[in-house]
Amino acid sequence: MGAAAPLERPGRPQPVTLRQVAEAAGVSTATVSLVVNKKKTARISDETRQRVRDAIRDLGYRPNAMAQTLVSGSSRFIGLVADAIATTPFAGQIIHGAQDEAWKHGYALLIANTEGNRELETDAIAMMLEYKVRGILYSTWFHRPTDIPASLKESDFVLVNCFSTEPGSRAVVPDEIQGGRSATEILLKHGHRRIAFINATIPAPAKDGRLQGYREALEAEGIPFDAGLVLEAYPDQEGGYGATEELLKREATAVYCYNDRMAMGLYDGLREHGLSIPEDIAVVGFDNQEVIAAHVRPPLSTVALPHYELGAAGVRMLLGLEEAPAADPTKIHCPTVERNSVRALAPA
Amino acid sequence: MGAAAPLERPGRPQPVTLRQVAEAAGVSTATVSLVVNKKKTARISDETRQRVRDAIRDLGYRPNAMAQTLVSGSSRFIGLVADAIATTPFAGQIIHGAQDEAWKHGYALLIANTEGNRELETDAIAMMLEYKVRGILYSTWFHRPTDIPASLKESDFVLVNCFSTEPGSRAVVPDEIQGGRSATEILLKHGHRRIAFINATIPAPAKDGRLQGYREALEAEGIPFDAGLVLEAYPDQEGGYGATEELLKREATAVYCYNDRMAMGLYDGLREHGLSIPEDIAVVGFDNQEVIAAHVRPPLSTVALPHYELGAAGVRMLLGLEEAPAADPTKIHCPTVERNSVRALAPA
Numbered sequence: 135m136g137a138a139a140p141l142e143r144p145g146r147p148q149p150v151t152l153r154q155v156a157e158a159a160g161v162s163t164a165t166v167s168l169v170v171n172k173k174k175t176a177r178i179s180d181e182t183r184q185r186v187r188d189a190i191r192d193l194g195y196r197p198n199a200m201a202q203t204l205v206s207g208s209s210r211f212i213g214l215v216a217d218a219i220a221t222t223p224f225a226g227q228i229i230h231g232a233q234d235e236a237w238k239h240g241y242a243l244l245i246a247n248t249e250g251n252r253e254l255e256t257d258a259i260a261m262m263l264e265y266k267v268r269g270i271l272y273s274t275w276f277h278r279p280t281d282i283p284a285s286l287k288e289s290d291f292v293l294v295n296c297f298s299t300e301p302g303s304r305a306v307v308p309d310e311i312q313g314g315r316s317a318t319e320i321l322l323k324h325g326h327r328r329i330a331f332i333n334a335t336i337p338a339p340a341k342d343g344r345l346q347g348y349r350e351a352l353e354a355e356g357i358p359f360d361a362g363l364v365l366e367a368y369p370d371q372e373g374g375y376g377a378t379e380e381l382l383k384r385e386a387t388a389v390y391c392y393n394d395r396m397a398m399g400l401y402d403g404l405r406e407h408g409l410s411i412p413e414d415i416a417v418v419g420f421d422n423q424e425v426i427a428a429h430v431r432p433p434l435s436t437v438a439l440p441h442y443e444l445g446a447a448g449v450r451m452l453l454g455l456e457e458a459p460a461a462d463p464t465k466i467h468c469p470t471v472e473r474n475s476v477r478a479l480a481p482a
Numbered sequence: 483m484g485a486a487a488p489l490e491r492p493g494r495p496q497p498v499t500l501r502q503v504a505e506a507a508g509v510s511t512a513t514v515s516l517v518v519n520k521k522k523t524a525r526i527s528d529e530t531r532q533r534v535r536d537a538i539r540d541l542g543y544r545p546n547a548m549a550q551t552l553v554s555g556s557s558r559f560i561g562l563v564a565d566a567i568a569t570t571p572f573a574g575q576i577i578h579g580a581q582d583e584a585w586k587h588g589y590a591l592l593i594a595n596t597e598g599n600r601e602l603e604t605d606a607i608a609m610m611l612e613y614k615v616r617g618i619l620y621s622t623w624f625h626r627p628t629d630i631p632a633s634l635k636e637s638d639f640v641l642v643n644c645f646s647t648e649p650g651s652r653a654v655v656p657d658e659i660q661g662g663r664s665a666t667e668i669l670l671k672h673g674h675r676r677i678a679f680i681n682a683t684i685p686a687p688a689k690d691g692r693l694q695g696y697r698e699a700l701e702a703e704g705i706p707f708d709a710g711l712v713l714e715a716y717p718d719q720e721g722g723y724g725a726t727e728e729l730l731k732r733e734a735t736a737v738y739c740y741n742d743r744m745a746m747g748l749y750d751g752l753r754e755h756g757l758s759i760p761e762d763i764a765v766v767g768f769d770n771q772e773v774i775a776a777h778v779r780p781p782l783s784t785v786a787l788p789h790y791e792l793g794a795a796g797v798r799m800l801l802g803l804e805e806a807p808a809a810d811p812t813k814i815h816c817p818t819v820e821r822n823s824v825r826a827l828a829p830a
Contacts, residue, residue: 149636196636199612220578220790223571223773226595230568233595237602242609245593247574247581254585261590264547288497288544371777395777402779405753425571425773429719429743431750442568 150195158189166190170197211244212236212449213262213289215255218275219247223424224441228273228294231445239453241268259285269452271445272296277307277339294448295441297463305463306447308439310340313468314347314390317418317437320470321388322355325479326416330386332377332396334369344392344420367392371399378403387479388416394423397475398430416476433473440466498543506537514538518545559592560584560797561610561637563603566623567595571772572789576621576642579793587801589616607633617800619793620644625655625687642796643789645811653811654795656787658688661816662695665766665785668818669736670703673827674764678734680725680744682717692740692768715740719747726751735763735827742767742774745782745823764824781821788814 152170156163161182168176169186189195199210214232216225225247233243244267246258262270269290274280280296282303297305321329331348334341349359365380367373374396381389381400391397397419404411411417411432419427422438443466450456451464458464500518504511509530516524517534537543547558562580564573573595581591592615594606610618617638622628628644630651641653669677679696682689697707713728715721722744729737729748739745745767752759759765759780767775770786791814798804799812806812 194636196608196611198614199609219567220574221772223574226568226571226574229593230595230597237605242606242613243593245577245591247578249578257585260544261547263544265590266546288542371779375779395773398777399779423773424569425743425771429746431719431723431747 150193152195155186155189155193155195158193159185161186209266209268210241211262211265211267212241212452213259213265213267213270214243214245214445215248215258215262215270215272216245216275217248217250217255217273219245220249222275224275224295224439225273227441228445228448231442231447232271232294232449233445235446235449239449239455241449241453255283256285259283259289263288271448271452273445273448277310279339290452292448292452292458293463294444304451304458306444306451307339307463307465308444308468309465310343310468311347311350312465313420313437313439314344315351316347316468316470317344317390317420318348318351320418320435320437320472320476321390321416322351324388324416324476326388327355327357327479328363328384328386328388330363330365330381330384330389332365332367332374332381332389332391332400334392335366335373336369341392348390367396369393370395371402374399374401375403378407382407386415388418388476390418390420392420394419394421394426394434394436397434397436398426401430412475412477416479418476422471427471428473432475435470435472435474435476437468438471440468443467498541500543503534503537503541503543506541507533509534557614557616558589559610559613559615560589560800561607561613561615561618562591562593562793563596563606563610563618563620564593564623565596565598565603565621567593568597570623572623572643572787573621575789576793576796579790579795580619580642580797581793583794583797587797587803589797589801603631604633607631607637611636619796619800621793621796625658627687638800640796640800640806641811642792652799652806654792654799655687655811655813656792656816657813658691658816659695659698660813661768661785661787662692663699664695664816664818665692665738665768666696666699668766668783668785668820668824669738669764670699672736672764672824674736675703675705675827676711676732676734676736678711678713678729678732678737680713680715680722680729680737680739680748682740683714683721684717689740696738715744717741718743719750722747722749723751726755730755736766736824737763738766738768740768742769742771742782742784745784746774746778749778760823760825764827766824770819775819776821780823783818783820783822783824785816786819788816791815 152163152166156166166186169183219225236243244262248255248258271292271294272286273294274296277295280298282298282300293305297307333345352359363384365377367377369392397417409415419434419436422436427434427436451458500511500514504514514534517531567573584591592610596603596606619640619642620634621642622644625643628646630646630648645653645655681693700707711732713725715725717740745765757763767782767784770784775782775784799806
């Protein structure tokens with residue numbers, strides 16, 4: 135990384151110095167420094183401490199956090215490595231949750247976006263280590279197994295939305311099985327019994343978990359699993375659209391789609407066949423994806439991926455405020471979001 | 483902000499120290515420090531420098547960036563304040579562009595997500611100032627005028643996707659007028675002459691700019707502006723859908739929507755009227771919004787908002803690598819993205 139050319143700073147007022155604070159408070163610079171660095175052992179009267187604090191506020195003095203870090207031996211940063219801030223809407227919610235939780239405990243988030251580039255990832259982790267971060271959250275945009283980069287192990291770390299079989303690695307992921315169960319239950323409670331599931335073609339924990347949840351929900355209602363009702367398609371709008379004809383052959387009264395993008399495509403396919411949602415067929419998605427789920431016509435009933443909670447739980451785990459079970463990743467609940475794409479099945 | 487409880491670090495190897503590097507290289511710790519901090523004035527032979535660098539690499543020593551910051555007097559951070567990382571897909575691209583450009587020049591990005599919360603914003607800027615950032619990018623998710631927070635002025639700053647009339651403020655924004663012209667030109671070049679525009683109801687630079695671009699494009703083709711062809715609706719899917727009936731009264735052969743979300747809703751409305759896109763009516767959007775534009779049926783021709791470029795240009799401007807004009811914000815080109823929602827108008 136080359137250094138950039140220096141910049142002129144026209145007319146901006148000079149920052150307030152420690153000396154100016156000392157003069158305003160009528161104390162030595164050493165006393166100001168002790169108050170700023172919160173050395174409680176120092177013998178300074180409450181009255182003097184207050185005078186220094188007043189001077190700091192009146193003058194708008196900003197202590198140097200870098201220097202405080204050296205004094206205290208640890209930085210107030212938590213690193214967050216994300217692989218797809220720019221190309222998916224999911225990383226944003228992980229960041230939001232992690233940041234809210236980090237701030238609550240006095241930490242700031244140092245975020246690096248790698249867009250899946252290994253070299254950039256290595257550089258980003260190196261930078262975080264050089265800034266002596268308290269620990270690193272390593273996150274992926276979709277729930278998947280991951281290798282642990284070697285340099286990540288030089289710090290405390292928590293895997294967020296991904297996991298590893300390496301012993302000692304802590305991880306927090308969505309509860310896909312419960313989510314699949316919840317999605318299917320939306321349809322069951324409206325009286326549907328013949329429920330198709332359009333699963334993804336791509337292997338992923340979500341693919342296995344959401345299918346298992348579907349089976350569990352049917353079983354709990356005494357409905358035998360019928361493999362003929364499970365289809366597979368690429369998990370986007372085009373995949374959902376393309377699955378329409380196969381779905382209609384199944385004569386299901388309801389369909390649960392692997393994700394909202396597929397449901398959006400399926401909406402188009404069903405409409406082209408002259409079918410109405412939810413009158414002719416009920417549809418449920420998964421993800422509660424921003425921009426899609428609430429805004430297709432009719433608005434889509436779905437199950438939300440808990441990205442905000444994943445970020446927040448990752449920070450709590452990193453700081454030792456939440457237990458990390460020995461072996462398995464911690465699973466976060468996926469909440470149900472009901473809208474208008476499902477209605478009670480009319481009696482036959 | 484309260485401090486979090488200390489965490490146990492089970493079994494992780496101790497970081498390599500400066501002393502270990504010095505021993506391995508057979509030099510003093512002072513010599514290692516001079517090499518690490520790149521003090522070129524120090525009298526150290528090339529051979530010794532190389533020996534120290536080899537030892538650093540072999541042992542995996544990580545210099546303390548906080549200490550280097552104090553030595554050099556400035557940090558390698560650029561701050562980025564964003565108001566909606568979690569709730570819109572746009573901030574991600576600004577971050578991506580800013581980060582790529584920052585890394586290129588040896589800086590890391592320190593990102594804060596405020597979700598529009600003023601208190602959080604104030605805290606975030608204070609944190610950045612305490613970490614002695616090189617400067618701050620202050621960004622908004624939609625292009626708009628903004629107040630400049632007082633504390634922002636304590637640092638170098640550039641407004642990204644927003645602007646202010648305050649003298650001396652630098653800003654980079656999308657070229658809405660050119661974008662509106664480009665959107666209209668997609669339709670004109672396919673032979674359309676009676677082109678409706680569904681504008682937003684909400685006042686914004688995009689509303690005025692995109693309308694002006696539409697007028698300029700028509701004028702360049704010698705087509706008189708007809709105010710009756712300009713509708714207004716709320717800029718989302720529901721707004722676009724709701725505008726369908728009014729649009730059809732205009733008997734236009736083509737329509738340009740203020741954004742892709744509106745176009746997505748309008749697609750539903752047109753379909754319900756039995757109309758095909760692009761056979762019965764051509765549609766163009768604006769934003770090139772992830773998840774929507776490429777994935778509606780048919781895929782939508784549109785104009786892209788240059789968020790990546792806004793972030794990158796903001797960093798260049800902050801570092802003084804790109805001129806910032808005295809008065810007006812710098813405008814970034816909005817590129818055309820053609821897909822399948824427009825076809826040549828059949829001869830009447």
